[in-house]
Amino acid sequence: MKELIESLTRKAGDTLMKHFRQDWALLKKRGTAKEVATRYDKEVDRLIVEEIKRHYPHHSLLTEESGFLQDDPDWLWIVDSLDGTGNFADFNPLFSVCIALMHQSELLLGAIYAPAIDEFYFAEKGKGAYLNGVKIQVSDVSDLDLSYILYCEGGDKDRGRTGELLQKVYLRVTDIRKLGSAGLETAWVAAGKGDAYFSTRIEPWDVAPGVLLVQEAGGKVSDFQGKPWQPQTGDLLFSNKKLHEKVLSLLSSR
Numbered sequence: 001m002k003e004l005i006e007s008l009t010r011k012a013g014d015t016l017m018k019h020f021r022q023d024w025a026l027l028k029k030r031g032t033a034k035e036v037a038t039r040y041d042k043e044v045d046r047l048i049v050e051e052i053k054r055h056y057p058h059h060s061l062l063t064e065e066s067g068f069l070q071d072d073p074d075w076l077w078i079v080d081s082l083d084g085t086g087n088f089a090d091f092n093p094l095f096s097v098c099i100a101l102m103h104q105s106e107l108l109l110g111a112i113y114a115p116a117i118d119e120f121y122f123a124e125k126g127k128g129a130y131l132n133g134v135k136i137q138v139s140d141v142s143d144l145d146l147s148y149i150l151y152c153e154g155g156d157k158d159r160g161r162t163g164e165l166l167q168k169v170y171l172r173v174t175d176i177r178k179l180g181s182a183g184l185e186t187a188w189v190a191a192g193k194g195d196a197y198f199s200t201r202i203e204p205w206d207v208a209p210g211v212l213l214v215q216e217a218g219g220k221v222s223d224f225q226g227k228p229w230q231p232q233t234g235d236l237l238f239s240n241k242k243l244h245e246k247v248l249s250l251l252s253s254r
């Protein structure tokens, strides 16, 4: 399974790279919709689903493009074939392929591949988190004034609410970053390139591998009430642990 998740995430990323910055029709469509899905999301989703089903015909799958393919409840693959589609369509290199595997409701493996910036993230339960084969750790920052916070909202945009949350956080931290790929944002917290990341109403396929990556890199993941991640949780905070309570109290302050 470890070999499959790694080779499949890489194969999916390499397939996306064949089309990256090639399709000028995509670029012309920029700004015409808030949420974009391209034929590449679908093509790569098909490739991933077929390959998983070939190896494990009875495993269940939850993917952004194919929905819930229900089978053996003990095994669940969670897949986003192209996370950051808007960036991909805009010729922006910050996009990724995200695949996670859960066994009996526990995250076992997670992989995130951002092929255009050559970053391959991998985590296995109890065995650490890695970027291009090198072990990674969350940052050491414990002071809000010195922190960089990443964020994004999921598909269901509520800009009023996001604006309020952003204002609370922005006034207290060094700066805020929005990358446009939730998967990469979680991975960057795991690698210490940001100190925390929060999202509202995010979908499970955007963040599932990142949950394991951040935990295995020494960080913490919870909802805005401090409860553990579950696939149906949309409001989430990923942090280096040291900042967790501080950012949570900003997010829940009035």
Ligand code: LIP
Pocket: 035, 036, 064, 080, 082, 083, 084, 085, 086, 152, 153, 154, 155, 180, 181, 182, 183, 206
């Ligand atoms: C995207 C996220 C992005 C978020 C978008 C969308 P997609 O995923 O990664 O951060 O702001 O709403 O959900 O749709 O490109 O896989």
